[in-house]
Amino acid sequence: MDEDPVDDPRPVTIEDGVVTRPAGPWSPTVHDFLRHLRARGLTCVPEPLGVADGMERLVHIEGDSGGDGWRHQHSEAGLRSAAALLRRIHDASLDWSPPPDGVLQEPVAVVGEGEAVWCHGDVGPWNMVWHDGEAVALIDWDFLHRAPRVDDVAYALQWFAPARDDELALTWHHFPEVPDRAARVHSFLDAYGDLPPFDVPEVVARRMEATMALELRIARAGVEPQRTWVAEGSQERAAAGVRWVRDHAELLRP
Template identity: 30%
Template sequence: MISVVGAAIVRHGCVLAARRSYPPAEAGRWEFPGGKANPGEAPNDALTREIAEELGCGVRVDHWLTGSVGGVDRGRRLELRVALCALVDGEPTGTEHDALRWLAPEELDDVDWLEPDRPFLAELREVLLEGEPLPGGNVGGAVRIGDTVRRPTGPWTPAVHALLHHLADAGLQSVPRVHGFDARGREILDYLPGEVIDVDAEMLSDAKLAALSRWLRALHGAAEGFEHPGPWRFFGVDAPTLITHNDAAPYNVAFDGDQVAGVFDWDLAGPSCRAADLGHTAWTAIPLFRPIPAREAAHRLTVFGDAYGTTPLAVLDAVQPRVQVAIDGIREAVRRGDQGMVNLAAGGEPERTEVALAGFLARRAAIRALL
């Protein structure tokens, strides 16, 4: 029996399909790239060799999909197996195929697969739906599949989608478009590429800080007049005046150079006010939760306030009330069983924020004196 191996190369939740150009009976149809193992050659070795020869790239074999498919070629019995693989070197090029496509799980049926490859598609579809877990954000559960992000939904999702549609219609940049729901009931949104700054390890530059503040002002302008009864996930502030993001923090922002390229994790959107949004973004982006020197905090508050068009004192005074809303809201959401907030609690919230807030209050007078 001749062993035939195929590679389901997966990247960002999509699989690589290759279109045959020969023989005539198979030209124009799609397959998993691969080929025949040499006598005595281990399947993993055969697959990595074939992919290097066919596609000019290196792969790592992760595991083999269930089952195999038998066949006959010129009187010889064949057995095809397909393995999940990851790219480790280079970019695939179609030296032996006339087209290559990265297919998301919803696109697997868009191409005409060769019959031997079809039995592997059902299992592969479930693998692709797992996606690539994304870092950042606050509550977890987001995965990337191709140019989209899949996220768990909740009672608040219809209201959030209505807000995102409104902001897109208003021309606000750097917000994800909504593309409906996937087979697992998750929302499908644009993947927004860019650099996410870890403010636990470094600080936003003055230019990035100002860009985030200007984007926040643009958001508030675009949200004026939008109304929706909800329900919303955000725990709320006293006397809300507009519906906004409520978590425009560096962990939810992607930058392209010094400019805001994307703002994601809109699940906490809901009724709030400009001051609360400013206070939360200052808390996370100055960042005032860290014990940075008072003079540096005052300078960065000035940069942030000037870019928005308000005073740094107004921003400073907005911080403590908004942080207290977060502390109280997390506890209430955990009590209600909100799984995302339960995840936060497992990471030490809101106790960690309470400690940070006490430190900020001890430093606030020194910062105020420099403003």
Template identity: 30%
Template sequence: MIRVVGAAIVRHGCVLAARRSYPAAEAGRWEFPGGKVDDGETPADALVREIGEELGCAIRVDRWLPDAVRGIDRGRELELRVAVCSLTDGEPSGIEHDALRWLAPEELDDVDWLEPDRPFLPGLREMLLDGEPLPGGNVGGAVRIGATVRRPTGPWTPAVHALLSHLAKTNLSAVPRVHGIDARGREILDYLPGQVIDVDADVLTDAQLAALGRWLRALHEASAGFDHPGPWRFFGVDAPSLITHNDVAPYNVAFAGDEVAGVFDWDLAGPSTPVHDLGHTAWTAIPFFRPIPEAEAARRLGTFADAYGTDPLTVLDAVRPRVQLAIDGIREAVRRGDEGMANLAATGEPERTERALAGFLARQPSLRARLIVGGSSSSATPQ
């Protein structure tokens, strides 16, 4: 019996398919790359060797898909096994195939697979739908699959998708497009590449702060005139004046250098005010949730406020009510049974934020006095 092994090489929730160029009967059809197990080789060793020869890259065999396919090839009994593998070095190239494609779970049926490979597709499809968990995000559940992100939905999802569709028409940059709902009932959005700054350990550059202020202003202008009855997940404010993101913070922003490349996690979008948005972004991005030198905090606040086009004092005074709204909202959402907010509570919220707010309030009078002495420009104060 001839033993044959194939590699289901998985990256970012997609699997690599290779198109045969020979023999003539199989040319143009797709397979999991691999080959025969030589005498004295283990299946894993054979697969690593074959992929190096066929694709010019190195892999690690993670696990074997269940079962094997048996058949007859030119009068000889054949057994095919397929392993889930990860790339460890190099980029696959079509040394022995005329085309390669990374396929998301919804794309597995887009190519004409060789018959021996087809029985492995259903199990592989389910595994690919697990995706690649994305780091961060205590509310939870986001995974990457190819160029998309899959996230849990809720009653608020239709309203959020309506907002994103509206923003797409305004050509606002850094906003994910909506691609529907997947087989597990999750929303499908663009994956937005870039660097996410960990402000627990670092700070945004002045240029990044300014870019964030400009982008937030552009968001508020693009949202003007949009309305939707909801329901929305955001816990709301008195007298809202527009629909906005409500969580524009470094952990939800990807930068390309100093420019805003992507803003994600729109599930808290809902009726609010520009000043509440500014207060929350300042809390997380100056940042005010942890102590930094007073002169530095005042200067950074001025950079952010000037880029948006408003008075730094207006932003400073917006911090306390917005943070208190978040504290109260988390508790109310947990009481209502919001699973994502329950996940957040399990990390120590909102008590951790309450402690940070108390520290900010102790620093605020001195910071306010410094801003007054230094002078603060007043232009286009948000409402």
């Protein structure tokens, strides 16, 4: 969950094919979830290796991610592959139950109706691993939570449509020209498949507001980097983004 995807200041290392990163109280529960998905044949999430001494270890998935992931979602094929990947993960999550002592992050306010699944909570090109323009994995599951499918889908559409102004689409998302957002929304929803009808711009705006509320709660607890983001104006920038979505709703309706 980022105001915008930025480099995480926490010390993350990759050595001998293993990612080592700081763990949270929720990390053992997330690892249980990842083991569940992998037991169902999904190799599109990291293989967890355990949590010890405040650090978690996972098998590194080779490919482009982080800042290198943005360009892959420009194409129709990349966009549709991201939606299809999210659908496969949601479907495989349905029968998982957290362990009795399981801990999850402070829950987000969910949006939308329909069947509840286990949601990633931070679906964007930076948290996907890409090979040859195709999304092959979804990583960084710190915001795992249960919600209707559209909760994750609406979050993703903010970044994949993108539900952002023309300048950001060109400079931040690096599109070569302003994209046809409505067409991209249609493609993403079509590739995901079988969702109940929903008003895309309004649900995206509400999901953005839920993200803002979660960021503010985390920041007020003194957690970094959210505390710094809020101090530097992230809430105001996000509120402006929500206004843009509502003011330009016609650009996002497929």
